[in-house]
Amino acid sequence: MAQSLAKEFTKGLWAEIPPFRLVLGLCPTLAVTKTVENGIGMGLATTFVLVFSNLLISILRNIIPAKVRIACYIVIIATFVTIVELVMQAYTYPLFLKLGIFIPLIVVNCIVLGRAEAFASKNTPVFSVADGLGIGIGFTLSLASLGAVRELIGSGTITIWGGNPVFALGDWYQPFSFMVEAPGAFVALGLMLAGMNLIGKK
Amino acid sequence: MREMISMIVVLTLLASVSGGLLAAVKSGTELRIEEQILKFQKAPAIESLFTDVTNEPLKERFNIETQERTLQIFPAKLQDGSTAIAFETFGKGGYGGDIGLMVAINLDSDKLVGARVTTHAETPGLGSRAKDDPSFVSQFSGKPIDADLALKSDNGTIDAISGATVTSRAVARAAIQAQELYSKLKPEIQKQIQ
Numbered sequence: 001m002a003q004s005l006a007k008e009f010t011k012g013l014w015a016e017i018p019p020f021r022l023v024l025g026l027c028p029t030l031a032v033t034k035t036v037e038n039g040i041g042m043g044l045a046t047t048f049v050l051v052f053s054n055l056l057i058s059i060l061r062n063i064i065p066a067k068v069r070i071a072c073y074i075v076i077i078a079t080f081v082t083i084v085e086l087v088m089q090a091y092t093y094p095l096f097l098k099l100g101i102f103i104p105l106i107v108v109n110c111i112v113l114g115r116a117e118a119f120a121s122k123n124t125p126v127f128s129v130a131d132g133l134g135i136g137i138g139f140t141l142s143l144a145s146l147g148a149v150r151e152l153i154g155s156g157t158i159t160i161w162g163g164n165p166v167f168a169l170g171d172w173y174q175p176f177s178f179m180v181e182a183p184g185a186f187v188a189l190g191l192m193l194a195g196m197n198l199i200g201k202k
Numbered sequence: 203m204r205e206m207i208s209m210i211v212v213l214t215l216l217a218s219v220s221g222g223l224l225a226a227v228k229s230g231t232e233l234r235i236e237e238q239i240l241k242f243q244k245a246p247a248i249e250s251l252f253t254d255v256t257n258e259p260l261k262e263r264f265n266i267e268t269q270e271r272t273l274q275i276f277p278a279k280l281q282d283g284s285t286a287i288a289f290e291t292f293g294k295g296g297y298g299g300d301i302g303l304m305v306a307i308n309l310d311s312d313k314l315v316g317a318r319v320t321t322h323a324e325t326p327g328l329g330s331r332a333k334d335d336p337s338f339v340s341q342f343s344g345k346p347i348d349a350d351l352a353l354k355s356d357n358g359t360i361d362a363i364s365g366a367t368v369t370s371r372a373v374a375r376a377a378i379q380a381q382e383l384y385s386k387l388k389p390e391i392q393k394q395i396q
Contacts, residue, residue, distance in 0.1 A: 060216075065209045072216055079220040083227050090234035093242045101298065101323060 012134030025111040030185040039147030043140025054132035154179035247304040247318035254281040284310040293376030298323030303376035317342040329369035
């Protein structure tokens with residue numbers, strides 16, 4: 001089977017971009033994308049977990065007995081999630097407060113377990129890291145773009161990294177706050193999915 | 203049989219390596235996390251509890267050893283000349299683990315100045331209102347130290363947040379724990395302040 005490293009990496013960015021193409025990992029996608037900043041933070045945390053759990057699972061793929069593989073994957077994934085949680089508490093505490101409960105919930109994120117089961121358990125470490133990195137970056141981009149749409153319409157600003165927004169629409173814009181609430185997440189995601197399908201069809 | 207043993211061995215090894223790694227990361231980040239909690243959780247709580255202090259409670263903090271843990275005390279000199287202290291207790295039994303409550307007590311009048319929720323992992327929009335909605339914790343303000351701070355449904359005096367009784371009960375538990383600690387430690391605290 002001929003595999004190319006670049007192909008495994010780039011499939012996560014468009015062909016198999018998690019929330020839009022696979023419609024996986026919707027819990028954090030809908031819950032934390034109130035702002036671009038939250039989306040990027042959540043995406044990077046998930047990317048870290050994806051890359052390292054893919055790497056470790058791929059290295060151990062011939063040692064892990066098939067019958068307890070899911071338990072082993074969960075132990076590995078939970079370890080990295082806890083590391084992310086501790087590091088975020090130590091260095092980016094305000095962001096940790098905003099993402100709150102959704103950081104520990106990465107453990108049960110379908111994307112992470114899905115890549116472990118579908119890819120890392122059957123491929124070499126190098127390919128697994130490329131796959132994890134691609135899917136992770138694709139996930140980050142999805143969350144950031146969904147966050148951008150919701151934040152721009154919902155509060156008229158774009159916030160990339162803490163503090164003041166890098167872009168604001170000005171006083172003439174009346175924020176449509178429905179978009180930053182939970183139902184707005186579904187509407188925004190649905191519209192973006194429709195847009196993706198429209199482009200993909202051609 | 204061999205498969206059985208290999209399953210047990212692999213899982214045990216994985217779990218113990220994971221445990222060791224996490225213990226190392228935790229001890230490596232512990233100090234920094236404590237600093238961050240002081241800066242982003244305790245400091246805002248203390249600032250909103252003591253609005254008219256003439257000293258700096260954060261800088262003058264000191265520790266008192268109790269049987270269970272080290273208690274961090276923040277002393278404050280109020281504008282009217284009285285002295286107050288603030289310290290944090292943890293109420294067991296919230297939905298997402300223990301709930302931290304910063305309780306301020308006036309040393310001269312033995313009355314609660316107020317209380318603020320600090321660290322918690324309650325459900326956003328439900329239990330988290332204990333922290334975000336000030337009307338719940340404001341019930342503690344001005345209560346004497348021997349007041350019954352249990353919830354009304356437990357024959358006490360505190361109204362629970364509707365829809366978040368479990369969270370409210372954990373906060374009330376933290377407040378009661380603060381009362382007990384204060385009654386026990388008051389002489390020692392006064393000695394430390396002077």
